[in-house]
Amino acid sequence: xxxxxxxxxxxxxxxxxxxxxxxxxxxxxxxxxxxxxxxxxxxxxxxxxxxxxxxxxxxxxxxxxxxxxxxxxxxxxxxxxxxxxxxxxxxxxxxxxxxxxxxxxxxxxxxxxxxxxxxxxxxxxxxxxxxxxxxxxxxxxxxxxxxxxxxxxxxxxxxxxxxxxxxxxxxxxxxxxxxxxxxxxx
Numbered sequence: 001x002x003x004x005x006x007x008x009x010x011x012x013x014x015x016x017x018x019x020x021x022x023x024x025x026x027x028x029x030x031x032x033x034x035x036x037x038x039x040x041x042x043x044x045x046x047x048x049x050x051x052x053x054x055x056x057x058x059x060x061x062x063x064x065x066x067x068x069x070x071x072x073x074x075x076x077x078x079x080x081x082x083x084x085x086x087x088x089x090x091x092x093x094x095x096x097x098x099x100x101x102x103x104x105x106x107x108x109x110x111x112x113x114x115x116x117x118x119x120x121x122x123x124x125x126x127x128x129x130x131x132x133x134x135x136x137x138x139x140x141x142x143x144x145x146x147x148x149x150x151x152x153x154x155x156x157x158x159x160x161x162x163x164x165x166x167x168x169x170x171x172x173x174x175x176x177x178x179x180x181x182x183x184x185x186x
Contacts, residue, residue, distance in 0.1 A: 005066030009051040009074050012081050017051060019044050025073055029080025032141045036076060038069045051077075072144075079141035086150040088136040092157075092165035097126045097134045104136065108157040108167065116156075122149050135170070 011017055015029040023038040038044065042065055043054045053070045055062040078084075090097055096107040104124055106114040118124045123139040136153065140146040150169070159166035161177040168174060 003067075005053060005055065005063070005070045007070065009070070009077055011046070011049045011051055011077065015077060015081060017046060017077075019046070025076070027073070027076040027080050029077070031080050031083050034076040034080060034142060036069075036072050038073070039065050042066060042069050044073075075143045079143055083139060083141050084143045084146050086138045086146055087170040088138070088150060088153055088167055089170050090134040090136070090167055091159065095134060095157075095165075096128065097136050098128075099124050099126045099136075104153070106153070106156060106167075109165075110157075114156050116153065118149060119145065121145055136167075 012029075015027065018026045018028070020026065023040055023042070023044070024035060025038055025044065026033065026035040038053075041056055041062055043056070045052050045054065051073065053066060053073070055066040090106070090108070092109060094107065094109060098105050099118075102118045102120060102124060104116045104118055104126070106116065108114060118138070121140055121142055122145060125137040125139070127135040127137065138146055138150055138153075140149075154167045154169070157166045159168045159172075159174045161175060162179055164174050164176060
């Protein structure tokens, strides 16, 4: 049995889970509402504030979906109660970030600034302190969308292994490489 799939999801106080026809799961909490379509083969049961997901057979397809949908529903419950945060750090001389509402402006060493419109479901905030690298803070209740937006921003200038310049997640460790050695052929 799937270790992830068989773990029950405890529903915190103030969170409503509604399972409609067609296995559409809607989770409503203090921070907002999220919905996810769950495969028809997976059965969902709510008893005494505990949500469990069950699969009909032991086929590879059912085992894979069992763990997947349990994780997705758990992320929805966690998102509407606490929310998710990702922070990106801009490492490099002259790298800057600023935002006007949902429009993020990045200066990453190219000949032009990069303008990126962040969807309204994700709250964006930039911080620039003297002597520290600029930070871009992303906050949302949807973990999947948040990860996608953060990866897209990181993709504008991925960290390179020689000097470590680029856009990286806060806390991410970049594997560094040694550069060329001095001297030449003799």
